[in-house]
Amino acid sequence: MAYTLSGEDVIHRVAPSPIPNPYWVAFSSSTAKLLNIPLNNQGLPSDSTWLDVLAGNSLQTNDYDFLDPIATAYSGHQFGVWAGQLGDGRAILLGDIQGQELQLKGAGITRYSRMGDGRAVLRSSIREFLCSEAMHGLGIPTSRALSVVGSDLPVRRETLETAAVCARVAPSFIRVGHFEHFASTQNIDRLKQLADLLIDGHYPESKEADSPYVHLFKSISARNAKLVAQWQSVGFCHGVLNSDNISALGLTIDYGPFGFLDGFQIDHICNHSDQGGRYAYHRQPQIMHWNMACLASALHPLVSLDNSNEEATATLTSALDEFAVVYAQNWQQIFRKKLGFTTEQDGDVKLIERLLQAMHDSKVDFTNLFRSLGEIKINAPINSISCRDEFIDRNTFDQWLEDYIARLGLESCNDLARKMQMDAINPKFILRNHLAQIAIEKAQKKDFSEINVLLRILENPYDDHDAYESYAIPPSPDLAAVEVSCSS
Ligand code: AMP
Ligand code: MG
Numbered sequence: 001m002a003y004t005l006s007g008e009d010v011i012h013r014v015a016p017s018p019i020p021n022p023y024w025v026a027f028s029s030s031t032a033k034l035l036n037i038p039l040n041n042q043g044l045p046s047d048s049t050w051l052d053v054l055a056g057n058s059l060q061t062n063d064y065d066f067l068d069p070i071a072t073a074y075s076g077h078q079f080g081v082w083a084g085q086l087g088d089g090r091a092i093l094l095g096d097i098q099g100q101e102l103q104l105k106g107a108g109i110t111r112y113s114r115m116g117d118g119r120a121v122l123r124s125s126i127r128e129f130l131c132s133e134a135m136h137g138l139g140i141p142t143s144r145a146l147s148v149v150g151s152d153l154p155v156r157r158e159t160l161e162t163a164a165v166c167a168r169v170a171p172s173f174i175r176v177g178h179f180e181h182f183a184s185t186q187n188i189d190r191l192k193q194l195a196d197l198l199i200d201g202h203y204p205e206s207k208e209a210d211s212p213y214v215h216l217f218k219s220i221s222a223r224n225a226k227l228v229a230q231w232q233s234v235g236f237c238h239g240v241l242n243s244d245n246i247s248a249l250g251l252t253i254d255y256g257p258f259g260f261l262d263g264f265q266i267d268h269i270c271n272h273s274d275q276g277g278r279y280a281y282h283r284q285p286q287i288m289h290w291n292m293a294c295l296a297s298a299l300h301p302l303v304s305l306d307n308s309n310e311e312a313t314a315t316l317t318s319a320l321d322e323f324a325v326v327y328a329q330n331w332q333q334i335f336r337k338k339l340g341f342t343t344e345q346d347g348d349v350k351l352i353e354r355l356l357q358a359m360h361d362s363k364v365d366f367t368n369l370f371r372s373l374g375e376i377k378i379n380a381p382i383n384s385i386s387c388r389d390e391f392i393d394r395n396t397f398d399q400w401l402e403d404y405i406a407r408l409g410l411e412s413c414n415d416l417a418r419k420m421q422m423d424a425i426n427p428k429f430i431l432r433n434h435l436a437q438i439a440i441e442k443a444q445k446k447d448f449s450e451i452n453v454l455l456r457i458l459e460n461p462y463d464d465h466d467a468y469e470s471y472a473i474p475p476s477p478d479l480a481a482v483e484v485s486c487s488s
Helices: 029-034 049-055 122-138 176-184 188-202 204-208 212-234 281-303 309-338 348-362 366-373 386-390 394-408 415-423 433-444 449-459 466-472
Strands: 011-013 023-027 070-072 075-078 081-085 091-097 100-105 144-156 160-170
Touching (some): 075 176, 366 466, 386 394
Antiparallel strands (some): 023 144, 091 100
């Protein structure tokens, strides 16, 4: 298994707890393909024993044994405060298939469940499933989702709901919190084993570097810097960027009260429990940087194995500073592309920032505005450009449009070629909260059709999907106001 640390102090060998009468709620044939699982003509596994395995009711399919399932220990900072030991409180790692770890979330109590019931509700499982696959469709690194299996087992949250198990897949689920766990307990042997494991499996280039652990740190930090730039570029807010939810592979993991922006508000908070706005949209880069500081400090004991304490601190501090540079480079590169620029010109960043400010001032729909910029014809009069109508301060936006069109004049692309390039980076479809909510409410009545419709669209979010225009429309004010509960 990819997480090969063994020993009572690190893992809990625990089988999933069964759920009564499991049924398919959602299944991703694309993730199944990644795992090489053959499917029948309904797009479900031909080997029907998978249903019980993905429900947590059995450990064997016809082809695979998952006889050594585990939950792992990790710690972490939650909302900026050291929370001590957390761990897989409801996620159980079944094993590896095709170099991917297969984990069941909501599969019952483990040693790390603390006060929790080890379960996940149908609502949050569908959200995790859809968003994992939507992120993948957007081309943003993420854990994948294979399935959601439902049961009528009651689960108490604010109200009584039902249980579900989401099967998720990633090359590794190692988190910053795993490193913090061993650093906090000063278990340097374990810390080293974990770092070596990650290097062996996922960062082999670090092994060749002068200082492998510094190289490992820089690589993880760079991946996460790029990841946040990608989130910002599609208006994605993670919602709970605690260090235990930050992947050591730079993947988006642990989908909870996430949200994609509808109307652009730079300080949008998607998690209703986040009263201080720590995880607001505009803070995500700095918060990820902060999490990388947690990782740097957890790796410090390893870097000091070959250096003095002071040297280790200085090296890691300067490695940490690279985060801001990598983030800015990626952000600029992506937003240039979103505006159809293939060259770099002075003033591009100012132009992007002016657009975002104007969008914020008028709360313009983030996704649709960028998509509509691709429609602009460079020689058409400004008053024929329809997205002008979205801006309350029309004069300011017109001024921006004039400058933008002048800037486009420095590109060699024609209108059509530019539109095609822009459509390939400005998605038409995102997993808007109200769309997920409609699918969830139907699923709660055992109608799973809407999940499949969303999956089909979101797997290819840059395509037009003519029959599904309504899925690109922002929510009406009453739907936008629906609060997504953070309990899961
Ligand atoms: P999260 O906020 O979902 O990232 O979870 C934070 C910690 O709480 C992790 O250690 C989870 O495993 C644990 N946790 C969350 N919900 C439950 C639950 N229902 N039962 C057991 N542990 C849970
Ligand atoms: Mg988590």
